[in-house]
Amino acid sequence: MSDYIVEMKHITKRFPGIVANDNVSIGIKKGEIFALLGENGAGKSTLMSMLGGMYEPDEGDIYIRGEKVQISSPNHAAKLNIGMVHQHFKLVSDYTITENIILGVEPVKKLAGIFPYVDIRSANRKIEELSKSFGLEVDPTKKISDLTVSMQQRVEILKVLYREADILIFDEPTAVLTPQEIDFLLGIIEGLRNGGKTIILITHKLEEIKKVADRCAVLNKGKLIDVLDVKETSTRKMAQLMVGREVNLKSDKNPAAFKEEVLKVEHLNVKNEDGFEVVKDVSFTIKSGEIFAIAGVADNGQVEIADAIAGLTKVSGGEILLNGKDITNESIRKRTEAGISYIPEDRQSFGLVLDFDLSTNLALKQYYREPFAKKGILNKEEFEQFGSSLIDKYDIRSGQGIKTQVRSMSGGNQQKTIIGREIELQSSLMIFVQPTRGVDIGAIENIHKMMIKERDQGRAILLVSLELDEIMNVADTIGVIYNGQLQKIASSESLTTNEVGEYMMGAKHE
Amino acid sequence: MDTIIIDGLSFALPLFIIAIGGIYSEKSGITNLALEGFQGFGAFIGALSAVLMANASGTDIQNLFYVALLFSMIGGMGFSIIHAVLCIKFKADQVISGVVINILALALTTFLTAQINSFVFGTASDKFQLGVSDRFTIEGLANIPVIGAVFTNVYPFEVIIIVIALFAWYLLYKTKFGMRLRASGENPHSVDAAGVDVAKTRFSAVLISGLLSGLGGMCFAYSISANFSSNIYMGYGFLAIAALIFGNWRILPTLAACLLFGFAKSGGAFIAQSMALPSSFTDLFMILPYVLTLLLLIFFSKSNRAPRALGEIYDKGKR
Ligand SMILES: Nc1ncnc2c1ncn2[C@@H]1O[C@H](COP(=O)(O)OP(=O)(O)O)[C@@H](O)[C@H]1O
Ligand SMILES: [Mg+2]
Numbered sequence: 001m002s003d004y005i006v007e008m009k010h011i012t013k014r015f016p017g018i019v020a021n022d023n024v025s026i027g028i029k030k031g032e033i034f035a036l037l038g039e040n041g042a043g044k045s046t047l048m049s050m051l052g053g054m055y056e057p058d059e060g061d062i063y064i065r066g067e068k069v070q071i072s073s074p075n076h077a078a079k080l081n082i083g084m085v086h087q088h089f090k091l092v093s094d095y096t097i098t099e100n101i102i103l104g105v106e107p108v109k110k111l112a113g114i115f116p117y118v119d120i121r122s123a124n125r126k127i128e129e130l131s132k133s134f135g136l137e138v139d140p141t142k143k144i145s146d147l148t149v150s151m152q153q154r155v156e157i158l159k160v161l162y163r164e165a166d167i168l169i170f171d172e173p174t175a176v177l178t179p180q181e182i183d184f185l186l187g188i189i190e191g192l193r194n195g196g197k198t199i200i201l202i203t204h205k206l207e208e209i210k211k212v213a214d215r216c217a218v219l220n221k222g223k224l225i226d227v228l229d230v231k232e233t234s235t236r237k238m239a240q241l242m243v244g245r246e247v248n249l250k251s252d253k254n255p256a257a258f259k260e261e262v263l264k265v266e267h268l269n270v271k272n273e274d275g276f277e278v279v280k281d282v283s284f285t286i287k288s289g290e291i292f293a294i295a296g297v298a299d300n301g302q303v304e305i306a307d308a309i310a311g312l313t314k315v316s317g318g319e320i321l322l323n324g325k326d327i328t329n330e331s332i333r334k335r336t337e338a339g340i341s342y343i344p345e346d347r348q349s350f351g352l353v354l355d356f357d358l359s360t361n362l363a364l365k366q367y368y369r370e371p372f373a374k375k376g377i378l379n380k381e382e383f384e385q386f387g388s389s390l391i392d393k394y395d396i397r398s399g400q401g402i403k404t405q406v407r408s409m410s411g412g413n414q415q416k417t418i419i420g421r422e423i424e425l426q427s428s429l430m431i432f433v434q435p436t437r438g439v440d441i442g443a444i445e446n447i448h449k450m451m452i453k454e455r456d457q458g459r460a461i462l463l464v465s466l467e468l469d470e471i472m473n474v475a476d477t478i479g480v481i482y483n484g485q486l487q488k489i490a491s492s493e494s495l496t497t498n499e500v501g502e503y504m505m506g507a508k509h510e
Numbered sequence: 511m512d513t514i515i516i517d518g519l520s521f522a523l524p525l526f527i528i529a530i531g532g533i534y535s536e537k538s539g540i541t542n543l544a545l546e547g548f549q550g551f552g553a554f555i556g557a558l559s560a561v562l563m564a565n566a567s568g569t570d571i572q573n574l575f576y577v578a579l580l581f582s583m584i585g586g587m588g589f590s591i592i593h594a595v596l597c598i599k600f601k602a603d604q605v606i607s608g609v610v611i612n613i614l615a616l617a618l619t620t621f622l623t624a625q626i627n628s629f630v631f632g633t634a635s636d637k638f639q640l641g642v643s644d645r646f647t648i649e650g651l652a653n654i655p656v657i658g659a660v661f662t663n664v665y666p667f668e669v670i671i672i673v674i675a676l677f678a679w680y681l682l683y684k685t686k687f688g689m690r691l692r693a694s695g696e697n698p699h700s701v702d703a704a705g706v707d708v709a710k711t712r713f714s715a716v717l718i719s720g721l722l723s724g725l726g727g728m729c730f731a732y733s734i735s736a737n738f739s740s741n742i743y744m745g746y747g748f749l750a751i752a753a754l755i756f757g758n759w760r761i762l763p764t765l766a767a768c769l770l771f772g773f774a775k776s777g778g779a780f781i782a783q784s785m786a787l788p789s790s791f792t793d794l795f796m797i798l799p800y801v802l803t804l805l806l807l808i809f810f811s812k813s814n815r816a817p818r819a820l821g822e823i824y825d826k827g828k829r
């Protein structure tokens with residue numbers, strides 16, 4: 001009998017074309033917070049999904065409380081008192097909190113001894129008690145669609161607790177939270193541990209591990225690198241193990257040198273499809289040589305601002321001036337020609353044509369003019385030359401060079417493709433929306449370097465990001481958005497991460 | 511006035527039960543344009559079993575009404591397996607599957623009706639003669655002014671439909687099966703994560719839609735058409751879809767939409783009759799429900815919201 005509550009021995013899991021977990025063995029002790037650290041795509045979620053019953057390992061064995069098990073379904077995992085709080089919430093937005101929590105394990109009563117019905121009332125009561133006892137107060141009768149992201153996460157946690165889990169897996173739980181919410185959540189997680197539960201925390205944020213975890217396993221490209229005692233290991237060492245080389249966590253940049261004004265947004269208003277005002281009276285300017293970042297919790301109007309400037313969304317009021325010229329109602333192509341590059345959030349549907357090859361994608365913004373097309377006829381050679389030169393210049397890695405279908409490339413390289421293409425346009429304004437989402441740390445470093453280089457060459461850059469670290473790292477000026485309004489515009493040196501977090505929640509006013 | 515109510519109800523209720531079938535399927539996330547085919551095929555099986563049995567036992571076909579009803583439900587359900595298998599197991603496009611099933615139902619039942627008539631009964635006919643089901647009147651209640659019409663000349667199937675509709679509401683909104691079904695149409699991933707089989711849930715939903723549609727089709731065959739023939743494919747299934755969309759995929763508002771269609775139809779017929787117009791003009795009044803559909807579409811299409819995962823193919827492995 002070992003002292004491990006969970007043991008995974010020599011686990012291998014393959015997906016078509018990739019080994020997601022390669023002979024990984026870990027043991028987790030009862031009552032500890034065990035962190036799983038690794039870059040995006042390292043195989044963390046896959047490894048834990050095998051505990052949660054979503055996948056079964058191709059090779060290797062799992063032991064729970066000393067007994068060998070084959071976890072065949074989430075139900076089976078729940079029977080073993082294992083619960084997973086997923087990275088992407090799995091909630092029915094039309095249902096109440098209670099309905100979501102009891103789904104699959106509904107308490108049933110009988111009306112007149114014949115007709116079975118779901119007993120929502122007693123479930124409401126039970127969930128209210130449960131939520132109080134763990135410090136996760138919620139109103140069980142509220143609908144999910146009326147909840148903030150952090151509240152939705154509480155529901156996910158309660159779902160697991162309702163099923164009486166005592167091994168809880170959290171998959172990147174802080175990715176969507178503000179700094180204050182993160183602190184709260186980490187407090188809850190510590191509380192759960194102190195109450196005797198075993199916690200597995202998946203993350204790629206080192207500070208969190210430092211703050212709460214007891215031990216930490218590092219994964220890289222599917223392989224287990226090491227299991228560390230958190231107290232005795234430096235953050236630097238962990239980062240190094242995670243990436244597999246020295247990394248620079250803070251990007252160095254020269255002090256900014258602002259020049260002439262490039263973009264001027266005045267009293268901008270944007271309505272969404274339902275006619276609801278999502279951007280309200282927003283004004284700001286960006287100068288040549290400036291990185292202006294919009295910080296905010298998801299869905300507060302930041303993406304709509306970027307879309308309005310790029311011409312993807314209609315403006316319902318206000319003005320947008322580029323180099324002094326009014327472009328408020330221009331077409332997208334006119335704007336591109338006037339000097340706007342756009343790196344969209346959803347790169348797969350708006351940034352790339354996935355089934356075209358790499359060289360075509362690289363020329364996508366220029367194909368219709370010389371030298372790519374002469375009198376409407378495309379010049380293939382020109383495409384290929386241009387493609388090859390960009391592949392070298394931006395270090396785009398792919399299976400078959402310019403002939404590679406973009407669909408088959410990794411997220412990081414798809415992103416480099418778009419960024420390279422957009423930089424080549426030599427636009428005076430570059431808009432980046434979530435440029436590092438779903439990209440691993442090595443590539444993030446790379447993308448930040450590219451942005452700073454373009455800034456130094458005198459471009460104006462608008463960055464929209466949900467990653468506060470990223471914003472603090474690269475921005476010269478920060479505008480914090482909440483509920484469609486810019487709460488604060490200030491230089492990045494004059495703001496702390498915590499202050500930005502408070503503005504993001506609309507909590508701080510002057 | 512009374513005829514408007516009586517005829518309106520007897521048209522609206524079969525429509526309503528088909529629409530409920532549609533609600534089940536669509537609430538579970540499976541787009542269902544195949545209602546038209548289901549009701550026709552169900553009615554075909556029901557009519558066929560009634561004529562065969564009448565022929566074999568020599569009973570009057572009127573008395574076999576309940577047998578026909580039972581078999582129409584079985585037939586509709588059996589036919590709906592095609593849609594379920596195509597959409598759920600083979601992950602086919604749900605719109606295309608629906609359209610194909612409608613075409614298949616029309617072709618298959620028309621062909622089989624003619625063949626069976628000539629080989630089994632030795633007649634050259636493209637229909638099964640059924641007659642009109644008996645009606646009843648509740649004496650005391652029928653004398654109340656205006657509302658009395660509701661209790662006058664009632665088809666027995668109207669009562670059956672109301673009972674089934676009540677049960678359908680209870681099943682969809684009060685039981686765990688219903689809760690899981692509706693969740694499958696909103697966010698199948700959440701259902702899967704809760705350890706419930708999305709495919710099975712949706713499969714049963716489509717089967718229920720087949721069962722109820724078959725029943726509705728049979729009621730039409732035993733009332734307004736008095737026979738089974740290809741005339742059953744008059745677009746009732748599509749009208750039912752329109753009703754459930756106006757009803758916002760909810761049972762009670764859908765009943766309201768069906769009643770509106772029913773009264774528009776009987777009202778149109780009444781006006782045409784009382785003005786003693788030539789029959790070509792009567793047809794003009796018969797389009798009233800469809801014109802109404804168009805008008806309602808303009809007002810309602812904005813505020814209504816389909817189930818979130820409607821028509822989306824659910825792939826378990828996909829993240
Ligand atoms: N269902 C799947 N099908 C195919 N490939 C997958 C699937 N799930 C994960 N992968 C691949 O396996 C690798 C590990 O993914 P994942 O476990 O999600 O990483 P992490 O959670 O560490 O970011 C990635 O390359 C990913 O693309
Ligand atoms: Mg993951």
